[in-house]
Amino acid sequence: MVAFLDLVPALILNLTVSTIFPIGSNETSTGGRVIVGPIVNGTLQSEPGFETLINATISSADDWPTIDPDGLHQRPDLRGLVTTDDGEFVEILATGIQTIIPELNQIITGEKELNLPFGTFQSVIPVRFVTGTPKYKNLQDSIFIGSETVKSLGGGAFLAGVRISKVYSAKTNVTL
Ligand SMILES: *[C@@H]1O[C@H](CO)[C@@H](O)[C@H](O)[C@H]1NC(C)=O
């Protein structure tokens, strides 16, 4: 029995991202290179058995990742509007860190059409929710960690899929 954390499958986020905009070179004030991934549409759905049922679409969303000057990692920065099928609104925010592999660049530049399995590159994405709606408040009162992969849609557009787990402390008999 270990006193570390439990990760429980919670949510699936799928986003259609159109061709990215590169914001210049790696001379930005953040020290990296910023790209914008315009999110055309998306869905957010709970995994069967997860304590909060949600079936929602994503709009008004973009990801503004920063790419480190050495080109080895990117740091997502996503904000979007979640609209549930019962008409409630939730803000979604995601950050994190992802390794950059050549295949990822080939997908976002449209150079190759690829479909990468989860875990092909390291992707660890804390996801947060903000809402005052009682029905979905548990999302705001939880810590979530996701992992992303991508699939080409042609012409530099791609589908980004994020499998999101809720983090729980493990119940143990371990004392200090
Ligand atoms: C970042 O800047 C350095 C120095 O100008 C350059 O050598 C490197 O190729 C640039 N990297 C990217 C990804 O633009």
Ligand SMILES: *[C@@H]1O[C@H](CO)[C@@H](O)[C@H](O)[C@H]1NC(C)=O
């Ligand atoms: C999302 O946008 C893409 C590209 O425009 C489109 O092909 C797809 O059907 C849209 N999906 C939904 C669920 O609206």
Ligand SMILES: *[C@@H]1O[C@H](CO)[C@@H](O)[C@H](O)[C@H]1NC(C)=O
């Ligand atoms: C999710 O919502 C869509 C409408 O936005 C609906 O068509 C679909 O049946 C819903 N799925 C579930 C599992 O409730």
